[in-house]
Amino acid sequence: MALLELKNIDAGYGETQVLWDINLQADEGIITVMLGSNGAGKTTTLRVTSGILSPWKGQILLGGEDVTRLPAHKRVELGIVMVPEGRRLWPELTVFENLELGAYTKRARDKFDSSLDLVYSLFPRLRERRNQLAGTLSGGEQQMLAIGRALMAVPRILLMDEPSLGLAPKLVGEIMNVVRKLRDDERLTVFLVEQNVHMSLEIADYGYVIEQGRIVLSGPKEELEGSERIKKAYLGL
């Protein structure tokens, strides 16, 4: 069952078109990844999906409902929640305040206690540091907080923009384990964009490859892993 669908999306900035006729879907309860190199249009795809950027053309559907015209904060109410590129925490608020504001919507506030338990059990470090200012955390901890804040919003679909960026390999593994755990234990739907092909194919169930703003390849994980194109272009095999 497709939870999220992008249909015929064109988008860009100013005069520059970045996305060309993007069609994709993220099915319920699995991890869908979008692979591509820098500047291929991954972040733009997520910005359009989260509502930060309006597409020039096309439709975005959540559970069959058209959300194309809704601003970002309204989409959060419906359950489209993004962990943005560069984490975008509020550095002068404490860890706890960042999490608290994650549960800003009425829907999320009703589940505040259980969400907080989940976040603290996934990232015990955040509980230890709850009174520390977010700006004083290490890069890995900031990524944990960014994911934690998004989980506080009780996502129906979690959008993740390069969670591995700038993290040490060991931390990347930790973050990926958490994403896997969210799928297996919480039945969370995840749509993740990554440059790190190795790592993302490891946890993905289904994937798309984007090149120069166009989707050039898609299929279940096994199919992508076997693809000559991926081996050549991304895995250096």
Next chain:
Amino acid sequence: MDVSILAINLVNGLLWGIILGFAAVGLTLLWGVMKVVNLAQGEVILMGSYVAIILFAQYGLSPLIGGLVALLVGLAAGFLIYWALLHKLVGKVERITLKIEMSTLLAMFALSIALLNFYYYAFGSEPRGFGLWSIGVPFIRVLGTTIRTNILLADALALISVAVIYLFLDRTILGKSIRAVMQDAQAASLVGINPVKIKLLTTILGIGLTVFSGFMVLLFEASVTPEIAHKYAPLSFVVVVLGGLGSVVGSLVAGIIIGIIYGLSKVVVSIFNPRISDPVALSTAFIVLILILLFKPEGIFGRKR
């Protein structure tokens, strides 16, 4: 110099600085959250003074009621200013660019001219005030000098207001949302915060507090003329820069510092030439501004950008 004169001026500087700090709280919020530089700061302050004066002189209402009405009028004015002037410029934009900043600055400048001329038209250039009104005794003696009780009332109200607004921003979800939008508006919309709602709320609060401070300014000064806008507006800007953009506590502390510096330089200059003491004291405040911009541009409580 006589030590008691020094002490008196320190105390006066402190008492005035608290008012000055509170008067700049609205400015620091609007600037910090929305990058709106309120060039009508002085005239917006005066709105509160004149509302209380009209109610007192025309309708015989107690200045205490006048002060409360001034606050309500200020909140309403914030609502109107947002929808009439600011929404089109900053409401739906994700990042406030320099160009937008200049547009809001001009809009507020237009408001300042309109208000100033309205004050001259409606109230003239004569000093207006509450006359001999005071709660209880008009004066009390402290340290061998007399202080008007109205000044103490103004300071008490200012301190209470600063405490309330600080707690609001620090403890409530709405207050935290305002701080979140100040630090990263896009991240705020990604957790479901409606940026337009926060900007509207900030304007209502910022303008409302500024208008309310006009009541304290009037209590402190005993009487006002439209001209007083040109004293409080520039000093408010110095206070905001010294305190750090968006910092309420910074604003109060900076107000006290500027109040004391202003008071002290006035005393020193008076020894040589009393007639120029006011302008020289104002210049001293601006020398402080230049020094901050050179050596600590983020202010005392501001964060580095």
